[in-house]
Amino acid sequence: MRHFLEIDDLTPAELARVLDLALVPDPTPVLAAKGMALIFQKPSTRTRNSMEMAVVQLGGHPVCIQGDEVGLDTRESVEDVTKAMAGFHAAIGARVHQHSVVERMAKVEQIPIVNLLCDEGHPMQALADLLTIRSEFDGLEGRTVAYVGDANNVARSLAIGAGLTGVQFRIASPPGYQFASEDLDRIRLVGEPTVCDRPEDAVAGADVVYADTWTSMGQEAEAARRRRDFEGFQIDERLMGLASPEAIFLHCLPAHRGEEVVDEVLDGPRSRIWLQAANRMHAARGLLCWLLGEAQR
Numbered sequence: 001m002r003h004f005l006e007i008d009d010l011t012p013a014e015l016a017r018v019l020d021l022a023l024v025p026d027p028t029p030v031l032a033a034k035g036m037a038l039i040f041q042k043p044s045t046r047t048r049n050s051m052e053m054a055v056v057q058l059g060g061h062p063v064c065i066q067g068d069e070v071g072l073d074t075r076e077s078v079e080d081v082t083k084a085m086a087g088f089h090a091a092i093g094a095r096v097h098q099h100s101v102v103e104r105m106a107k108v109e110q111i112p113i114v115n116l117l118c119d120e121g122h123p124m125q126a127l128a129d130l131l132t133i134r135s136e137f138d139g140l141e142g143r144t145v146a147y148v149g150d151a152n153n154v155a156r157s158l159a160i161g162a163g164l165t166g167v168q169f170r171i172a173s174p175p176g177y178q179f180a181s182e183d184l185d186r187i188r189l190v191g192e193p194t195v196c197d198r199p200e201d202a203v204a205g206a207d208v209v210y211a212d213t214w215t216s217m218g219q220e221a222e223a224a225r226r227r228r229d230f231e232g233f234q235i236d237e238r239l240m241g242l243a244s245p246e247a248i249f250l251h252c253l254p255a256h257r258g259e260e261v262v263d264e265v266l267d268g269p270r271s272r273i274w275l276q277a278a279n280r281m282h283a284a285r286g287l288l289c290w291l292l293g294e295a296q297r
């Protein structure tokens with residue numbers, strides 16, 4: 001059974017197919033008369049709405065569940081919740097704290113599991129990011145993405161996705177917030193990431209400048225320290241000026257305006273953040289269309 005826990009659960013050819021399916025005007029209604037459970041242990045705007053809409057567009061019925069309602073490992077074990085859900089639904093999407101939770105769901109092997117963000121990755125976001133870059137530049141191969149900030153879940157999935165699609169990935173993070181060596185090992189299985197100390201070096205001549213929050217969900221107690229540690233890693237017009245003249249700015253959102261990025265860039269002419277957010281729905285539809293359709297054959 002195929003699951004989607006990280007973007008390298010897809011081969012390069014499958015990833016290209018998912019991105020193609022995201023743009024098909026009349027996709028096969030692979031979820032007709034079926035449900036998809038969407039479990040959230042953390043807040044969400046884009047992921048919940050894009051997944052719900054994608055399920056509806058594929059003929060299905062989404063059931064959104066807050067983590068507390070099912071009580072993963074408190075009211076009932078992750079495995080037992082998964083088995084119960086398999087009686088009602090064709091797939092489960094889950095936004096969880098630990099990657100091990102989606103792995104345990106997948107091990108039940110009854111229905112496909114989709115990772116809707118965990119501490120390690122955000123593969124649904126990476127699909128939408130690649131879709132956005134592909135449409136902006138009419139292809140992915142040979143483009144350069146410069147990620148400035150925390151080497152977090154979003155950065156990890158984007159780096160792997162870039163490797164799978166021939167996109168050059170550069171990252172600049174302050175000391176203490178860089179990829180661990182095992183992360184780099186995994187990314188190097190598919191690509192050749194460039195690790196820079198200075199944001200300026202990452203951004204120089206890049207096609208895409210990318211930011212995420214300095215303080216991810218669950219790290220709120222560290223926010224003040226992180227604001228100090230990330231000083232000098234804010235994306236402003238000066239930094240954007242070092243990128244390619246055609247460069248675009250992306251951010252997975254939610255943005256912390258005035259921290260990782262200034263309003264002038266977020267709301268400026270190079271920003272594609274709202275297109276990128278809307279692409280979450282198209283990318284989700286493409287992924288589900290593949291996962292519940294072609295991948296099952």
Ligand code: CP
Nearest residue numbers: 044045046047252253
């Ligand atoms: N980018 C993203 O996943 O947004 P939400 O947290 O609002 O779902």
Ligand code: NVA
Nearest residue numbers: 152154216217252253
């Ligand atoms: N890195 C962020 C992404 C939010 C979509 C977080 O995990 O909170």
